[in-house]
Each structure stands twice: as structure tokens, then as C-alpha cells.
Amino acid sequence: METFILYLVGIIGSTATYYVNTRYKQGAVRSSALLTLIVSGFLYFFPQLLSSYLTQYIPAVFIGASFIGMVSKTQLSTYFGLSLAGVIFTTILLNTSKFFNGYGGALGTSACISLLVVLSIPYFKSPRKMTVGFLQLRKTILKKGRRRKRRGTDLSK
Incomplete structure (x- = not known):
């Protein structure tokens, strides 16, 4: 159940950041920072609401997924693509995050890889x-x- 919640957070993080960025014209960085501050702040002040595992990993998954939501509207404009990138990101982060030390951080590297996977799908359909x-x-x-x-x-x- 906890893993499912983390996948859900990955999907929500990427799509919510993209939504705030495009709908409310807040910019990619401001959208990511604002939403991450809300999620992390809530879990910081109320850690007893969830298990210690979720309290530890939800902020990391959310901020990493929000990096995906920073993508330009001209590059990726479907919420399905953003959701798929969020699922791929969460899978990469949960399974291989310890291997990304020294590569610019596990969050950014995993977000980049997952976004590149989704952006390359049209080429494989060509x-x-x-x-x-x-x-x-x-x-x-x-x-x-x-x-x-x-x-x-x-x-x-």
C-alpha cells in the first residue's frame, strides 16, 4: 500500500506542477517550489499522520516528480505523458536511487531519464x-x- 501511495504522489507531483505552471502562469520553478513547500511543510508539521516510511519518502518523490512538471508545454502537453513520466520516475527512484550518487543527484537524474523515456515514445512509433x-x-x-x-x-x- 505504501508503494502505491508513492506512485500516486509521483503522478500528482508531475501533473500538479505542470497544471500550476501552465494554468496559473506561475513559471516552472515557482510552481515546483510552491507545491513542494506545501507538501513538505505539511508532513514536517504533522509527521504522525502517516507512517515514518511515507513521511520520509513522500517529500523526495514529490519534489523529484515536480521536476518533471517543469517541462515546457511545447515539449510535452498531455497529462497522460506526465503521469507516465511520474510512474517511471517513481520506479527508478525506488529501485536505483543509491546508484545515482555523484550524477547531479538522484532526483534530477531520475526525473531527466523518465522524461526522456516519455519524450522518445513518438520516435519508436514512427x-x-x-x-x-x-x-x-x-x-x-x-x-x-x-x-x-x-x-x-x-x-x-
Whole structure:
């Protein structure tokens, strides 16, 4: 039951931060800080309401999940994606947090990994898979080379 509650906190942390950020125009950092202050402050002043395990881990899971909610609206705009990233974050944090010492912190690293996993899902659904980015880069390079040749500024001579 405690693990389920932590997963729920991960989902709520990511979606609530995103909601406050986009709906009330508070900005990503302010939204994360405000919501984390409320959750952590409540558990600091009323630690006896929950078990000691939950009192210890809920603030950490919430602040890490709120890092996910800081994502730009242009990058990820679905609440399902945010919820999925919150679940992935909580799974990573609960199972591997001790391995992330020295990598910028377990919370930020786990949030980054979970967000990158969710953001990469459209590429795996694409029929061209991961070549999409490479093809765009190749097209841009070739286009710049043609422009230089037309202007007579070809640097390859």
C-alpha cells in the first residue's frame, strides 16, 4: 500500500506542477517550489499522520516528480505523458536511487531519464524510427552546402 501511495504522489507531483505552471502562469520553478513547500511543510508539521516510511519518502518523490512538471508545454502537453513520466520516475527512484550518487543527484537524474523515456515514445512509433533526426541533419547540411556553391563561397576547395 505504501508503494502505491508513492506512485500516486509521483503522478500528482508531475501533473500538479505542470497544471500550476501552465494554468496559473506561475513559471516552472515557482510552481515546483510552491507545491513542494506545501507538501513538505505539511508532513514536517504533522509527521504522525502517516507512517515514518511515507513521511520520509513522500517529500523526495514529490519534489523529484515536480521536476518533471517543469517541462515546457511545447515539449510535452498531455497529462497522460506526465503521469507516465511520474510512474517511471517513481520506479527508478525506488529501485536505483543509491546508484545515482555523484550524477547531479538522484532526483534530477531520475526525473531527466523518465522524461526522456516519455519524450522518445513518438520516435519508436514512427515508421522511420531513429533515422528521423539523422535525415533532418543530413538535409540541413546538404542545403547549406548547395547555398555556398551558388554564392561561390564553397570552403571545400
